[in-house]
Amino acid sequence: MRECETIREWLLAEEDERAPEAQRRLAAHLAACPECAREARLLREVVTRTRALPVPEPPAAFWVEFGESVRRRLAAVPPPHPRLWASAWRWCRGLGGPWRVPALAAATALGLLLAFGVVRSHRALREAPPADALALAEDLGIGQNLDVLENFDLLENFDLLERLDLLRRLDGSAAAG
Amino acid sequence: MSTGDWMRRVAPPPSSTDCAAASRVSPADVEVIQRVLEGEAGAFDVLVSRHQQAIFRLSYRMTRNVEDARDIAQDAFVQAFRSLGSFRRQASFLTWLYRIAMNLCLNHLQATTHEDPAEVDARVPDDREDSLTALLMDERDRALTAAIAALPPHQRATLTLRVHQGLSHREIAEVLGCAEGTAKANYFHAVRALRRKLAALTETE
16 A cells, blocks of 8 residues: 555656656566556546647647737837846856856955945045044143143243354354454 | 737647747847937837737736736836846846746735725636636636735745746746745645646546
């Protein structure tokens, strides 16, 4: 009985889908088992009869009208364009044997570089302080160098001293003259 | 539209399937699609006239109604035109068209079920079909047609794609957007249900 169950499952598969060994086992079983042979005959009849069921065969005029109707409807539809991903996929598939791997590798590397660049610039933009903060930081920096400011007078005096030195030298040279 | 005259002319039983060969990748289809995408929208006519019969028959086998089948087939072509840019060319164009048409058929069946439960409860396709076509069938064919119409939509879809369009289980799974195992299970259930019907008919004879 177990064999009959297996055979009936095989009967539902198409002949070209069965392995040669299964085909031989099936034929041997059907020759010996009238019940399964009847089942096989019925299943064959189901498929043959279903395939032969009539369908309408419209005349040429029907198809003329059909085509015109489709054309009218298509006239109102924007023309189709290849989608970007579909074109890219076709391009990849269309690449010849030796070039496929290097081209795909180059495309992947380029993609990664672009992605890295985008991420970095995004991060840099996100981390960039606003203009107010920059001004404040500048002020703070100056504030931290208050000692320079404190000695600013002295620096001015240094300038004076330099000028005095120059004046002295000029004075000296005039006196000598 | 009066379909009575030509409904009598019934397609001869196909030797194998409607379009098993056509379901494979056709380089000619790909060339036409390329032309359409490059701006020659009129080239789409070639695809319509090439596949209109297959799509109409598929829709008819699902709906059992000529007007519905015609409308669904036209909708399928319009939808295919709109989405042509996303068509991936490693698949067959016809299989892709089947997917669009089958989705429309399943939506139509769902809507019909929702709108008119009484009609679905009856599940007698001959009620909606031209009576002349019904006359051409013998009792077994009529019983078989009724049994097919009574199948759950996904089983009917699987049976149609397998028996009439000659698609493999893998292709059926692609069309219906399900696992290959599910497609197989649907086919097995459908064939078993029809076999039971046919066996019951044989026993009463």
